[in-house]
Amino acid sequence: MKLLRNATIALATMTAAATASADYLYGFGNVSINRLDWTNKTEKNTAHDDFTYLEVEGGAGFTWGEVYGFIDLENPHKSSESGRRVAMKGNTRINLGDSGFNLFAQIYDLSTHDFDEQNRFVGFGYNFAGDNYFFKPVLALHNAETTYFSGNNGYMLGWVAGYNFKAMGEDFMVTNWHEYEFGRNSNYLRSASGSSKKSGHNGGVGFWWNATDSITAGLQYRYADDKLGNATYQDGVIYSLKYNF
Numbered sequence: 001m002k003l004l005r006n007a008t009i010a011l012a013t014m015t016a017a018a019t020a021s022a023d024y025l026y027g028f029g030n031v032s033i034n035r036l037d038w039t040n041k042t043e044k045n046t047a048h049d050d051f052t053y054l055e056v057e058g059g060a061g062f063t064w065g066e067v068y069g070f071i072d073l074e075n076p077h078k079s080s081e082s083g084r085r086v087a088m089k090g091n092t093r094i095n096l097g098d099s100g101f102n103l104f105a106q107i108y109d110l111s112t113h114d115f116d117e118q119n120r121f122v123g124f125g126y127n128f129a130g131d132n133y134f135f136k137p138v139l140a141l142h143n144a145e146t147t148y149f150s151g152n153n154g155y156m157l158g159w160v161a162g163y164n165f166k167a168m169g170e171d172f173m174v175t176n177w178h179e180y181e182f183g184r185n186s187n188y189l190r191s192a193s194g195s196s197k198k199s200g201h202n203g204g205v206g207f208w209w210n211a212t213d214s215i216t217a218g219l220q221y222r223y224a225d226d227k228l229g230n231a232t233y234q235d236g237v238i239y240s241l242k243y244n245f
Contacts, residue, residue: 024061025062026060029058030056030243030244031056034241036238038234038235048236051074052075065095072087074087091105091106093127100126104125105122121141123141123155134161138158144185146191152185153181175206179203182198205221214245216241218241221235
C-alpha cells in the first residue's frame with residue numbers, strides 16, 4: 001500500500017514540476033447542475049435515491065501530458081446527515097516521449113457523514129486522438145482506503161472516449177467512460193455492503209449539445225454492475241446543464 005501511495009505522490013510531484021516549465025496546448029472548465037434519475041428497477045433493488053448535484057470540472061493539456069479533475073456536491077440542499085455527499089476525482093497522464101504511451105495516476109474520493117472511501121490508481125495508458133475523436137485506455141494497480149478497509153484492491157482496466165460531430169448546423173459530442181475492476185481483495189468485498197464478485201463495472205455514455213460556446217446540455221446513461229455498494233446491475237439517466245468558461 002505504501003508503495004502505491006508513494007508512486008501516486010511521485011507522479012503528482014512530477015506533474016507539478018513539468019507544468020511549471022511546459023508549453024500549454026489546451027484547456028477547458030465548466031460548472032454544471034445535474035440530476036441523476038435512477039430506473040425504477042434500480043431503486044427497487046438498491047437503496048439508491050434520485051439526487052441533484054453541482055459540479056466543477058476542468059482539464060488541460062501540455063507538451064508533457066495532461067491533467068483532469070472534478071468536484072461534485074451531491075444533494076446540496078440537504079444536510080450531511082440526510083444525504084449530502086462530496087465526490088472528487090483527479091488524474092494525470094505523463095507522456096513517455098512520443099510513443100503514445102503515458103504514466104497514469106488517479107485518485108477518486110467519496111465522503112459522507114458516516115463513510116469515506118478513497119480509490120488510488122497507478123499504471124500505464126495510451127492516447128489515440130484525431131481531429132474530432134479521442135480514445136484513451138488505461139491499465140492500473142488499484143489501492144483502496146475506506147472506513148472499513150485499507151490495502152491493495154486488484155486492478156482497473158478503463159478508458160475515456162469522445163467523438164465530435166455536426167448535425168443540422170449544431171455541434172454535438174458523444175462520450176463514454178468505463179472502469180472495469182478485477183482481482184478485488186476479498187477483505188474489501190466483505191467490508192463493502194452488497195459487493196460480492198471479484199470484478200465490477202462502472203461507467204456512463206453521454207450525448208452533448210454545445211448550444212453556444214458557453215452553454216452545453218447533456219443526457220447521460222449511467223450504469224454500474226457490482227459497484228456502488230450493490231451486487232446487482234444499476235442504471236439511470238443524468239440530465240446536465242453546463243456553463244463553460
